[in-house]
Amino acid sequence: MKARNLKESFVYALSGLKETVIKERNMKIHLGAAVLALGLGGIFKISRLEWGLLVLTISSVLTAEMINTAVERVVDLVTDHYHPLAKAAKNVAAGAVFLSALLAVIMGFIIFGPHIWIIIKR
Numbered sequence: 230m231k232a233r234n235l236k237e238s239f240v241y242a243l244s245g246l247k248e249t250v251i252k253e254r255n256m257k258i259h260l261g262a263a264v265l266a267l268g269l270g271g272i273f274k275i276s277r278l279e280w281g282l283l284v285l286t287i288s289s290v291l292t293a294e295m296i297n298t299a300v301e302r303v304v305d306l307v308t309d310h311y312h313p314l315a316k317a318a319k320n321v322a323a324g325a326v327f328l329s330a331l332l333a334v335i336m337g338f339i340i341f342g343p344h345i346w347i348i349i350k351r
């Protein structure tokens with residue numbers, strides 16, 4: 230069904246977001262990690278640039294998870310039989326999530342590492 234106007238497109242987009250948050254366990258984990266990172270940013274009073282990097286990093290993980298979910302849905306729609314291409318498509322999409330989450334952890338170390346180190350050293 231095609232969106233007739235901007236408002237309808239927005240409603241469909243929000244429903245896609247809701248679908249991922251409600252049905253995907255990994256999305257809940259990513260959101261939990263994002264809330265934790267934002268909380269740490271507040272506690273450590275990180276700089277504007279660090280906030281920007283944090284928001285960019287969080288958005289890349291959440292976006293990757295949503296694209297992964299979309300790929301999973303389309304693959305499941307096309308076939309419920311084993312197919313090497315279905316396997317490859319799902320694995321590549323899952324790999325994108327893994328890569329973005331790994332880079333987010335590294336970014337977390339870069340931003341919060343020095344702050345945590347100061348506390349440990351005390």
Ligand SMILES: Nc1ncnc2c1ncn2[C@@H]1O[C@H](COP(=O)(O)OP(=O)(O)OP(=O)(O)O)[C@@H](O)[C@H]1O
Pocket residue numbers: 253255297301308309310311312313315316317319320323
């Ligand atoms: N139709 C298929 N043909 C071949 N391999 C498949 C097929 N469907 C799934 N797989 C394999 O099983 C793995 C798990 O698929 P599944 O659909 O359960 O996603 P998932 O890893 O549980 O996703 P998530 O945990 O993100 O919800 C895929 O990564 C892929 O390797």
